[in-house]
Amino acid sequence: MNEKTKSFLFKGWILLSTLIVLAIVFYIFGYILSNGIESINMEFLLDGPSGIPVGSQGGIFPAIVGSLLLMLISCVFASILAISTSIYLVFYCESERIKGLIHLITQCMSGVPSIILGLFGYTFLVLYLNLGRSVLAGGLTLGFMIYPFIQVRVEKTLLEVDKSIINSSYALGISRTYTLFKLILPICKSDIVSAITLAGGFAMGAASPIILTAAVTFAPIPSSLSSPVMALPFHLYILTGEGISLEKAYGTALVLILLLLIINIISTIINITRKEHK
Amino acid sequence: MSILKINNLSVSYGNKQVIKDLSMNIARNKITAIIGPSGCGKSTLLTSLNLMIEENGGSISGEILFKDKASISYEKADIRRMIGMVFQTPTPFPFSIYKNLTYAPKYYGIKDKKELNRIVEDTLKEVGLYDEIDDLNMLATKLSGGQQQRLCIGRALTVEPEILLLDEPCSALDIRNTENIEKLLLDLSDEYTIVIVTHNLSQAKRISDYTAFILDGELIEYDTTDKVFTNPKDNRTREYIEGIYG
Numbered sequence: 024m025n026e027k028t029k030s031f032l033f034k035g036w037i038l039l040s041t042l043i044v045l046a047i048v049f050y051i052f053g054y055i056l057s058n059g060i061e062s063i064n065m066e067f068l069l070d071g072p073s074g075i076p077v078g079s080q081g082g083i084f085p086a087i088v089g090s091l092l093l094m095l096i097s098c099v100f101a102s103i104l105a106i107s108t109s110i111y112l113v114f115y116c117e118s119e120r121i122k123g124l125i126h127l128i129t130q131c132m133s134g135v136p137s138i139i140l141g142l143f144g145y146t147f148l149v150l151y152l153n154l155g156r157s158v159l160a161g162g163l164t165l166g167f168m169i170y171p172f173i174q175v176r177v178e179k180t181l182l183e184v185d186k187s188i189i190n191s192s193y194a195l196g197i198s199r200t201y202t203l204f205k206l207i208l209p210i211c212k213s214d215i216v217s218a219i220t221l222a223g224g225f226a227m228g229a230a231s232p233i234i235l236t237a238a239v240t241f242a243p244i245p246s247s248l249s250s251p252v253m254a255l256p257f258h259l260y261i262l263t264g265e266g267i268s269l270e271k272a273y274g275t276a277l278v279l280i281l282l283l284l285i286i287n288i289i290s291t292i293i294n295i296t297r298k299e300h301k
Numbered sequence: 302m303s304i305l306k307i308n309n310l311s312v313s314y315g316n317k318q319v320i321k322d323l324s325m326n327i328a329r330n331k332i333t334a335i336i337g338p339s340g341c342g343k344s345t346l347l348t349s350l351n352l353m354i355e356e357n358g359g360s361i362s363g364e365i366l367f368k369d370k371a372s373i374s375y376e377k378a379d380i381r382r383m384i385g386m387v388f389q390t391p392t393p394f395p396f397s398i399y400k401n402l403t404y405a406p407k408y409y410g411i412k413d414k415k416e417l418n419r420i421v422e423d424t425l426k427e428v429g430l431y432d433e434i435d436d437l438n439m440l441a442t443k444l445s446g447g448q449q450q451r452l453c454i455g456r457a458l459t460v461e462p463e464i465l466l467l468d469e470p471c472s473a474l475d476i477r478n479t480e481n482i483e484k485l486l487l488d489l490s491d492e493y494t495i496v497i498v499t500h501n502l503s504q505a506k507r508i509s510d511y512t513a514f515i516l517d518g519e520l521i522e523y524d525t526t527d528k529v530f531t532n533p534k535d536n537r538t539r540e541y542i543e544g545i546y547g
Contacts, residue, residue, distance in 0.1 A: 191392040191453065194353055195405045195460055196382030205404065210395055 055276050062274030077241045078258070078267045083275055088244050089158065089252030090227050090282070093237060096162025096248075097169055097226040102219045104166075105173035113181040114203060133171035138231040140168050145235035159248040161237020168232050169222040176218035180211045213293050220290040224283045230256035255279040304329040304464060304494050305350065310363035312342070312349050312518075319345045319359070321518040327464070332486060332495045334509035334526065336502060338541065342518040343498040344389075347466050350496065351384040352377050382409075384464040385457035390473050391449035393441035393456075398425075398434060401441045401452060405460045420459055428455040428485055447478025451485060464494040471504065483508050502542060506530050514538045 067082040074080030108125065116122050144164030154160040184207055192202040208215075230238075238257035245252045255275055262272035303326035312320035319342045327333050335343045348354040349361055352372065365372040372380050394401050402421045403411075411417060425431040428451040434444075441452055450470055457465060467486070471479040486495055486508055499505050505512050506526060513523040514535075522529055522538040533539045 185392070187388050187390065187392045188394060190353065190356060191386070191388060191456075192394075192404075193356055194351060194381055194386040194388075195408075195457065196378040196380070197405060197408050198378065201408050205408070206394060 052280065055273060055280060059273035059277030062270050063277060067274055071243065072241060076267050078262055078271060083258060083278065085242060085244050086253040086255045086258040087278065090255040092158050092245065092252060093162050093165055093233065093254055094223045094227040096159065097165035098219050098223045100163055100166035101170040101173050101222065105170050106177055106215065108174050109178040109181055110203065112178055114199065129171045129174050137168055137229055140164055141232040141235045144232060149236055155249055156237060156251045157249045158237055158245045158252045161233040164232040164236045165226040165229060168229060169226050172222045172225060173218050177215055180214040181207065184210055217290045217293045220286055224286040228256055228279065228283055230260055233257055302329050303327060304368060306366040308364040310349060310365060312345050312354060312359050312361050314359050319518050323520045325513055325520055325523050327494060327496060328511060329494050330490060331510040332490045332497065332508055333511045333513065334505035335498045335513045335515060336505050337515035341515045343515055344468050347468050347496065347498050350466055351381050351386055353386060382460045383462050384466060385460065385462035386466045387453050387457055387470050389469045391446060391453050393449045393452055395440065395442050397438045398441050398452065399437040401456055402459055409460065424455040424459055427458060447474050447481055450474060450482060454485065464496065467497040469498055469500060514541060
């Protein structure tokens with residue numbers, strides 16, 4: 024086989040792979056759109072579920088709110104931990120051994136299956152800490168899940184800041200802490216926000232960590248952090264798993280996908296505006 | 302009169318000794334040039350003077366007296382405020398020009414908006430950028446290379462240092478910008494003590510009052526620029542000036 028045919032075949036192969044993936048993505052989205060669009064109306068978006076069994080009628084408003092709340096709690100919890108860890112690793116930790124250990128732990132955490140995290144959340148948060156099946160317990164469990172995701176990205180962003188820029192701040196006699204808050208974090212701000220948003224989308228779509236810790240078949244909008252909630256992925260699972268209403272399930276799936284799409288678009292926009300600034 | 306006295310200074314990175322038993326005095330309100338081939342320890346010497354060497358993992362022995370007091374007996378932050386530094390490639394913060402110049406004054410507790418505006422205006426005038434800039438809110442990274450370097454010099458001046466260290470400040474710049482910076486340094490030397498590392502011999506000749514020649518971490522010759530360039534005592538200095546070393 025000569026070089027020309029090889030390169031032709033290679034190009035054909037990568038083009039084909041791209042097309043197959045794109046086709047699958049569009050097919051999934053198109054399929055859900057065509058099946059789900061009919062159930063989407065104001066009542067579906069703004070009412071609670073009703074009918075017997077619950078969910079066969081009515082809407083998914085509490086689940087939308089529940090999912091957004093879970094995302095918010097998990098993002099706040101995970102990003103505080105992840106940003107602090109990354110700052111420690113990049114600017115304060117001097118022992119290579121501790122750095123290696125923390126990286127190892129983070130990697131292990133990202134490898135834990137999410138249903139196991141759910142089980143951990145159930146035994147530790149729900150039972151041991153007595154938080155009960157609640158939006159707080161679910162949010163924290165999701166936080167454990169997305170923590171490695173955020174930590175790795177934030178650390179990478181911090182490491183990318185030009186060392187000579189940091190040194191010129193130190194050369195002005197300025198403290199490490201001031202440099203961190205007034206120079207380094209502002210430089211990394213949009214990258215960090217974009218990592219958190221992406222992680223939020225990841226948390227919102229996950230069902231297994233919340234099955235045991237937060238989600239219930241029916242609940243009103245939570246009145247406090249200790250109330251159980253409805254969540255879109257869990258609602259979807261119940262609607263199909265129990266054969267309640269396939270039509271509503273497609274509607275729910277469409278809403279979930281649209282929300283995730285919006286989150287991803289926001290994250291992309293943040294990234295683009297950052298690039299333009301540079 | 303000397304503002305800095307360096308006595309038997311040795312600097313090493315791990316096992317590697319970069320500066321060997323070096324002693325010299327830096328005269329107040331003069332320009333002192335440090336010349337020598339690449340890797341001879343010029344930049345290391347410079348970063349030892351404001352203790353930035355510690356950020357790069359080097360260790361110092363010997364004595365550096367700043368205004369007749371050992372520099373290690375000052376707070377590290379105070380030494381760095383009084384001995385400012387400008388790096389080889391321009392390092393503007395990716396913020397507006399205004400924020401670049403108010404960054405350090407705000408840290409040192411100046412909150413008053415009028416005072417901050419005055420500092421920005423004075424500094425821009427001092428480094429000759431005042432007439433070249435229309436919009437203070439423009440990103441500093443959008444300035445040209447030479448303007449960025451002058452902004453960095455200005456930023457170092459906002460904390461009112463007494464000494465300004467410059468590490469090959471013109472090596473990334475073209476001739477016209479180099480000329481601008483040299484003129485600026487000459488103007489500034491009325492008020493500040495300037496120590497400049499340069500590999501550009503004609504630059505050292507043009508602007509400096511004193512020149513130190515360093516080879517392999519040792520101070521070979523240190524005298525008025527005129528003497529070093531016209532009548533060097535050491536053969537190695539003569540060879541370097543005549544272009545024998547790279």
